[in-house]
Amino acid sequence: MIYGRAGSAPADGGRPSRSASCARSRPPRSWRCSIRAVQALATLVPFFLLLFASAYFMLSFQAPTTFSEPLTRSDALYFTITTFATVGFGDVVPRSEAVRLLVSGQILLDLVILGLGIRVIIGAVKKSRTSAA
Known part of the structure; x- marks a missing residue:
């Protein structure tokens, strides 16, 4: 390996950083990058659900008529x-315009998160197929 000055080496030993190894596009991504993506989703989804549940609870607590029934x-x-699961049984319904907008925002973000999850799964399947071939 050739360095700028005679006998000097980079402080990191010439190795790419972990984030740089995941960001490379030429060589196939390692399983470590896929695992990080799954871990990020596994952390993001519960946080996301709890954030919206807390917002809905606080809105219902402050104004019980914002939903079809007061929410615990x-x-x-x-x-x-x-x-989030796009089931929507209809037993709890937002009644005020502001809460309907908040629920609409959650639905849009749900689609983004579901799309990211599907992308991670498809990437893992493609990776397993290319490594098996």
């Missing part, structure tokens, strides 16, 4: 999960 903490989490 578990009701708010239930509503958030059914919305």
Whole structure:
């Protein structure tokens, strides 16, 4: 390996950083990058659900008429999960315009998170197929 001055080596030993190794596009990404993506999603989704459940609970606590019924903490989490899963049973319904906008924002973000999850899964399947060939 050739360095700028005679006998001097880079402080990191000439190795690329971990983030740089995941960002390379020429060589196939390592499994470590896929695992990091899954870990990020596994952390993001529960945080996301709890954030919206807390917002719905606080809104219902401050103004009980914003939903079809006053929400407890578990009701708010239930509503958030059914919305995230795109099930929407219709037993808990937002009544005010502001809460409907908040739920609409959650639905749009749900689609983004689901798309990221699908992308990670498809990437892992492609990686396993190319490494098996």
